[in-house]
Amino acid sequence: MAGLLRALALGLLLLPGAAMALDDEDVLAWLDREQEQYAALALALWDEAELGYLETESSGLLQQELAAADFRIETGVAGLPTAFVASYGSGEPVIGILAEFDALPGISQTAAPRREPHPDKHSGHACGHHLFGAGSTAAAVAVRQWMEANNIPGTLRLYGTPAEEGGSGKVYMVRAGLFDDVDSVLVWHPADRNAADIATTLANKSARFRFRGIASHAAVAPERGRSALDAVEAMNYMANLMREHMPQEARMHYVITSGGSAPNVVPDFAESFYYLRHPQAATLEQLWSRLLETAEGAALGTGTEMELEVIHGNHSVLPNETLASAMHRRLTMVGGVTYDAADLAFATELAESLASREADLAAAAARIEPMSLLQGMGSTDVGDVSWTVPTAEMRAATWVPGTAPHTWQAIAAGGTAIGTKGMMVAAKTMALTAIDLFLQPELLQAARAEFEQRRGTDFEYRPLLGDREPPLDYRR
Amino acid sequence: MAGLLRALALGLLLLPGAAMALDDEDVLAWLDREQEQYAALALALWDEAELGYLETESSGLLQQELAAADFRIETGVAGLPTAFVASYGSGEPVIGILAEFDALPGISQTAAPRREPHPDKHSGHACGHHLFGAGSTAAAVAVRQWMEANNIPGTLRLYGTPAEEGGSGKVYMVRAGLFDDVDSVLVWHPADRNAADIATTLANKSARFRFRGIASHAAVAPERGRSALDAVEAMNYMANLMREHMPQEARMHYVITSGGSAPNVVPDFAESFYYLRHPQAATLEQLWSRLLETAEGAALGTGTEMELEVIHGNHSVLPNETLASAMHRRLTMVGGVTYDAADLAFATELAESLASREADLAAAAARIEPMSLLQGMGSTDVGDVSWTVPTAEMRAATWVPGTAPHTWQAIAAGGTAIGTKGMMVAAKTMALTAIDLFLQPELLQAARAEFEQRRGTDFEYRPLLGDREPPLDYRR
Amino acid sequence: MAGLLRALALGLLLLPGAAMALDDEDVLAWLDREQEQYAALALALWDEAELGYLETESSGLLQQELAAADFRIETGVAGLPTAFVASYGSGEPVIGILAEFDALPGISQTAAPRREPHPDKHSGHACGHHLFGAGSTAAAVAVRQWMEANNIPGTLRLYGTPAEEGGSGKVYMVRAGLFDDVDSVLVWHPADRNAADIATTLANKSARFRFRGIASHAAVAPERGRSALDAVEAMNYMANLMREHMPQEARMHYVITSGGSAPNVVPDFAESFYYLRHPQAATLEQLWSRLLETAEGAALGTGTEMELEVIHGNHSVLPNETLASAMHRRLTMVGGVTYDAADLAFATELAESLASREADLAAAAARIEPMSLLQGMGSTDVGDVSWTVPTAEMRAATWVPGTAPHTWQAIAAGGTAIGTKGMMVAAKTMALTAIDLFLQPELLQAARAEFEQRRGTDFEYRPLLGDREPPLDYRR
Amino acid sequence: MAGLLRALALGLLLLPGAAMALDDEDVLAWLDREQEQYAALALALWDEAELGYLETESSGLLQQELAAADFRIETGVAGLPTAFVASYGSGEPVIGILAEFDALPGISQTAAPRREPHPDKHSGHACGHHLFGAGSTAAAVAVRQWMEANNIPGTLRLYGTPAEEGGSGKVYMVRAGLFDDVDSVLVWHPADRNAADIATTLANKSARFRFRGIASHAAVAPERGRSALDAVEAMNYMANLMREHMPQEARMHYVITSGGSAPNVVPDFAESFYYLRHPQAATLEQLWSRLLETAEGAALGTGTEMELEVIHGNHSVLPNETLASAMHRRLTMVGGVTYDAADLAFATELAESLASREADLAAAAARIEPMSLLQGMGSTDVGDVSWTVPTAEMRAATWVPGTAPHTWQAIAAGGTAIGTKGMMVAAKTMALTAIDLFLQPELLQAARAEFEQRRGTDFEYRPLLGDREPPLDYRR
Helix, strand or coil, rough: HHHHHHHHHHHHHHHHHHHHHHHHHHHHHHHHHHHHHHHHHHHHHHHHCCCCCCCCCHHHHHHHHHHHHHCCEECCCCCCCCCCCEEEECCEEEEEECCCCCCCCCCCCCCCCCCCCCCCCEEECCCCCHHHHHHHHHHHHHHHHHHHHHHHCCEEEEEEEHHHHHHHHHHHHHHHHCCCCCEEEEEEEEEEEEECCCCCEEEEEEEEEECCCCCEECCCCCCHCHHHHHHHHHHHHHHHHCCCCCCCCCCCEEEEEEEEECEEEEEEEEEEEEEEECHHHHHHHHHHHHHHHHHHHHHHCCEEEEEEEEEEEECCCCHHHHHHHHHHHHHHCCCCCCCCCCHHHHHHHHHHHCCCCCHHHHHHHCCCCCCEEEECCCCCCCHHHHCCCEEEEEEEHHHHCCCCCCCCCHHHHCCHHHEEEEEEEEEHHHHHHHHHHHHCHHHHHHHHHHHHHHHCCCCCCCCCCCCCCCCCCCCC | CCHHHHHHHHHHHHHHCCCCCCHHHHHHHHHHHHHHHHHHHHHHHHHHCCCCCCCCCHHHHHHHHHHHHCEEEEEEHCCCCCCEEEEEEEECCEEEEEECCCEEEEEEECCCCCCCCCCCEEEEEEHHHHHHHHHHHHHHHHCCCHHHHHCCCHHHEEEEEECCHHHHHHHHHCCCCCCCCEEEEEEEEEEEEEEEEEEECCCCEEEEEEEEEEEHHHHHHCCHHHHHHHCCEEEEEEEHHHHHCCCCCCCCEEEEEEEECCCEECEEEEEEEEEEEEEEEEHHHHHHHHHHHHHEEEEHCCCEEEEEEEEEECCCCCCCCHHHHHHHHHHHHHHCCCCCCCHHHHHHHHHHCCCCCCCCCHHHCCCEECCCECCCCCCCHHHHHCCCCEEEEEECCCCCCCCCCCCCCHECCCCCCCCHHHHHHHHHHHHHHHHHEEEHHHHHHHHHHHHHHHCCCCCCCCCCCCCCCCCCCCCC | CCHHHHHHHHHHHHHHHHCCCCCHHHHHHHHHHHHHHHHHHHHHHHHHHHCCCCHHHHHHHHHHHHHHCCCCCEEEEEHCCEEEEEEEEEECCCCEHHHHHHHHCCCCCCCCCHHHHHHCCCCCCCCHHHHHHHHHHHHHHHHHHHHHCCCCCEEEEEEEEECHHHCCHHHHHHHHCCCCCCEEEEEEEEECCCCEEEEEEEEEEEEEEEEEEEEEEEECCHHEEEEEHHHHHHHHHHHHHHHHHCCCCCCEEEEEECCCCCCCEEEEEEEEEEEEEEEEEHHHHHHHHHHHHHHHCCCHHHEEEEEEEEEEEEECCCHHHHHHHHHHHHHHHCCCCCHHHHHHHHHHHHHHHCCCCCCHHHHHCCEEECCCEEEEECCCCHHHCCCCEEEEEEECCCCCCCCCCHHHHHHHHHHHHHHHHHHHHHHHHHHHHHHHHHHHHHHHHHHHHHHHHHHHCCCCCCCCCCCCCCCCCCCC | CCCHHHHHHHHHHHHCCCCCCHHHHHHHHHHHHHCCCCCHHHHHHHCCCCCCCCCHHHHHHHHHHHHHHCCCCEECHHHHCCEEEEEEEECCEEEEEEEEEHHHHHHCCCCCCCCCCCCCCCCCCCCHHHHHHHHHHHHHHHHHHHHHHHHHCEEEEEEEEHHHHHHHHHHHHCCCCCCEEEEEEEEEEEECEECCEEEEEEEEEEEEEEECCCCCCCCCHHHCCEEEEHHHHHHHHHHHHHCCCCCCCCCCEEEEEEEEECCCEEEEEEEEEEEEEEECCCHHHHHHHHHHHHHHHHHHHHHEEEEEEEEEEECCCCCCCHHHHHHHHHHHHCCCCCCHHHHHHHHHHCCCCCCCCCCHHHHHHHHHHCCCCEEECCCCCCCHHHCCCCCCEEEEEECCCCCCCHHHHHHHCHHHHHHHHHHHHHHHHHHHHHHHHHHHHHHHHHHHHHHHHHCCCCCCCCCCCCCCCCCCCCCC
């Protein structure tokens, strides 16, 4: 992506555009014209597939694009080298758009509609964050054109938010106060549907529990050893017993990240990695205390030492019906994804590998889902933003209907026109919704009022991950 | 058993006997003559089959017999209603003979050579303590006759020791100082062999671990409950993990004595009952501390409370080669059990149910095993006596060769002539060994010297069960 | 309860009553007059507190009452000695009323408002089935008076259904076809509220899993033993792992009913008792198969043998909005429980021991709750009836508001006027609802139509407990 | 190591040597002269620190040395690229010497007497096999000189045996029949003592147990997942329960080599790696069957699939007192290691880090231990050789007394003169013992007779690892 050329391209557009007012149709038309450029940007990120806090190239490409459109870039914010805030305009209102760009480890795939791991990669955009980043950027640049053309007062901000996948990048940005003066935030996510819901998620918190014992030859002197793996298994045992005594909406899951090195040595180190979730942060914290006691009890009962490192923590998403309705109205106006014959052929082949199949794939991709109340069982660091600023989130059908996140099918479609078409649905909807927010102060006020009411009067934001420093090396 | 008639019977014997000295042969002859009487006494105990600390009848029958022979009886010693000390003579040396008489719960059998639970009983002499008690009494009365006849100075004591099976009766008697002035102790045990070995056992300690949680309807509100059964299982889990990290000679075993009352209620109470053993008391105490930590860790990790009650604790047996050799010499002189045709028929039929079969049952019952060094893996409260007084123990073939203790086969043979013949082998051997001890001060001195050397100079007796009161209701 | 005197008392009433028509008000008035008699009947059952399938006296008392009112009694139905069907009238429609009368083991209490276990009892009516039985009987007798007085055609049946608590008494009665010709069934349950809801429950199924291993002395030869308790714990372990992989609405809980007899013997027998529940019977059966595999896997992995006995199994309750609405209308007409000063004083003191307290206890007892959709997390054998006949169930405030079932507080209030007043609320509501059913064929038709629609066209009733014989000794 | 120069050096020696007979003293003198060369060879291997089946350089260096001394080299034997047999002479008797040369992964250290991981290495000779390989080679070349000089008939073989550490290299060589015609085998091992014992080891067998489940999002749809990690933990649970029911001499230990990849995904793959050991191969195989059932039971109980790969398996060492006595005599003649001031300074500093310290390090290094019966609790693939050929093994003090195998202290000393001095003790003792074997047919016959007697008449060799192909990539 040649930043300079892009700047010229944008400049040529902007010169005449500055002289005359732009309406919704102009914005949509501009995005249609730019579709190819942003598709290329998205695919460049898809190729990089950089992991959390290591997204140097991907973050840089987005920053180039925004800088070329005269955004002011502040980078390395909140102590996160790949985080940035790109701003345009000044004063109130302040409207934020979020852009993610990290990939997932351990899974790769080409843009083929059948399982075909990428020969050179160990990571992939299985959650579509390359589209997320490029699409949000497209929306931001479109709104910026509209603001200049129409002399709109206020500030537009594009937040480049790294490490959503297990890194809680946004939480550090919230904690650093970067959202304190924002009036509303718009965000989207790649999906297999087009929808703007009144949706929430589970608050979650994760930690690595590290146990240290005493090594000994496991055949010659096992009685002199104290097994750290025993402690990991004892903690797991008690955590599994705890399941029965948790509210049924809670979720707890773990892997053993270090289970000893050689069978003939009593392991003096072992580690497990736990996630714990619940719709309410307060309940989550209570459950967390109990989980901590399973770890302490395991250390006590196996003669080992335990220490834990909280890795990440996200609040649930606080929904905002006012904003969701506004977004849903615009999404309906924009419409869903239109498959051409090639898209349909791709989707049809890919759908053969899906567990739940949609009868009419093209119709499902084109459809806008009715707005609904939704308790998602996943988690996202958008949660912490949503308890700080009224936030609306939509989904666009960047994946073949029936596709689940974090699958090779998501990577595959994300590398094709299906992905970039879905991305443009999101870019358009977000741009038009942002325009509404700039033009309708009463909408911002209503959203704020609902936000205050939902949050409660005595709410005080506390990050679930506490005061830990960002785990910049968690993907190394 | 009519105590008065017995007294008369003994009296008739004693009157002339007092006038003339008795030698070894006379003692053996006396025991042969009395065999039927003592067999009847043993079978009376076999019929009662009373459990630990509840042996009122059994203890009473033995006391009657001893009182009829002019022993002075002190009963209810050491706070144990069924314990007693029967004494004859005065001054030094003091020679003790131990007599047990408690049965085992949960197993009953008639005197048949095939499995035939007793229709009216829930307990049985599966460890042969009825023979133990009656045989030791026979030996004591025989020695007493000899002492009077020969004007032997010194004191003979028969200790009636209740609740050997899990009740540690002798430990309370040792703790109360009842053995402090004794020079040597003789003891035997029913078995499938005739032997006097340099044998030791495992020290052991037991406790009930009681966990308390919070009851709740297990379907409606499991999240409000804290399961005490979870705690029991978590403790067991960590205890089982601990096995790998114990010396291989250690033994740990448990049952769950209370595992919740109804599945649809989260159990607010649960209990397990643990035994822990090791040849060395000091190592046992270290392992015990670790076991305690598994219980504490389980309580911590399951949100429950734990308390424990130590139930019993026995030291290992401290062997004494000097005394064992003396006893082995006498045992060899006395010889083993001689089967008649009926005995052999019974043994042959019973042996069909045994896992390990002896080719020539009659020969095995008649044989005296060579003296050997033996690490037994069981435990006995004779252990605590043996760290207080030089002690010798022998076994006599009261059971069909191949029979294990605590089996129906042991009950069965114990109710027949096989059992009482074996008992008389023990009674004779113990009587003759006691005579040796009275007559040979140098034997007592050598035994004491070996005892001091084995025990170590800085030895201080501490009961493994600590200062707890006797669990007089542990079998109710 | 003198049955003969009762018969005379009823007879005196009936003779004149037969001559003139009775309306709703007369029925209510009759029940008010009889309140004391039925309260006495209920308290007689409360005193007996008989356990499942052992309710000889309690069942007999109800039968006496019904026989005295000219019901035809068929007893010992479906192979259940304490089950009976009491019938009055003939022909269609057939309206059923259910009466339970079993108590719960392991909990007793006097009629005091503070914890006071009954000195002579080990069981108690902690689920209020004494009120259930007497109240339903009162309703049936009242309706029978009304039928005779008004020459109403059709059949009224009172089903005496034993062993609801874990015995699934009704399931055997359904399986035997005793409900096949019934048009509608009315039922109530003691509670801390007055309500008639569109409520369902969880289907459930229980079994005892019995494992057999090889006994061995746990210290001398543990390697020769195979522990049945190991198997129980291994099954529990895998069942607990399975929790994460069950739908969150599922419920699974267990106790260990036999955990070995003595620590020094490797247990050759051990048993656990499991309940498994889910809203859908089909899902429950799938989960059951997996639970079974944890048992089989545990036996395989521990070298033991497993066999299971299904103990009980109840379908979920199939709600019927048509009937629930009819019942709710009558309940609203009847009104709730009115506390006098003594009731309030009792309730106030008792409420101090409750976790969740109601601010105005008298108001809560008097209130009729709005009709609502309800997913109860408990289970009942009414479920199987409800998949066979359109069924309506109500609750009446027989307990102090805030009281949970299966608590001492439920026993206590059930032994006072609070309990019997609540019982009369139920008796009146059921009587009036039954009258509606006899008088309104269209109501029966609508209820049937809804029933068929909810059940599905290809429904085929299969008892979850299969073809097992009734476990008549499950409470011995 | 320049093979050609070495060849010349050896040649210069051999030319005159060929003309005159050599006696023991000449052999010892030759080894003293060559000490520096063989020390250099050992340190070259120490530097390489190549892992099992990857020892290309190390094997090559030993082959060069042997080829230069006119040994015939057959390489890549038994399908093992780094295995070789170097032969000299022909006909009977056939005397074998074993040479190992593989290092251990995960541990590195410089030649410093304090903990100092090697900056560039991830492996190290923590078991001293570099000395083993070079020392055995020195012995072989010395014997070959002596054979030629004295015209000794018979065959000398040096077996280059790779991958002793968990790779069971020798087992494949035994299985391929490479030892079938050998009369006796001599072997040594680096240690902290000088000793030739009548020693045995534990037979062992290892396998990786791989479980496959069904992946699912652990928060969104855990009920659709089947966790392979659950299966690993369930197997471990049952294996830990099995401990109580194994003979106490058995050893079982495991690590979890794959415990899931990310907490938010139900793991569809997990793996554990088990070792199981017992003094008797037959008992080991029985225990193995039971371990296998814990794995099968775990798969069944968790809804997963299991497969296992046996990784290695070694028989116990069959001792040979005849050969051990011969070796002990020669070892006593040769004497132990003599520390100079530098050695002692090194040993003294290093000993500060040892748990068990020797009072007089120099004396302990110089001492020859009395020959004793020894049940080692480790395992070695020398075991399989020892059931095929009468075998004698000695240890030499290449490590500071008090050092355990597989520690950094072993690597450190192995990189100094202490290591190479100890190596020469072994080289001299093995050379002289081999000479005895060539000169004393009666010694070979006696060793063979004892061997046959110990092995039993119906013995049939079966490798514990079955017919699997060598795991040539087990260390990649």
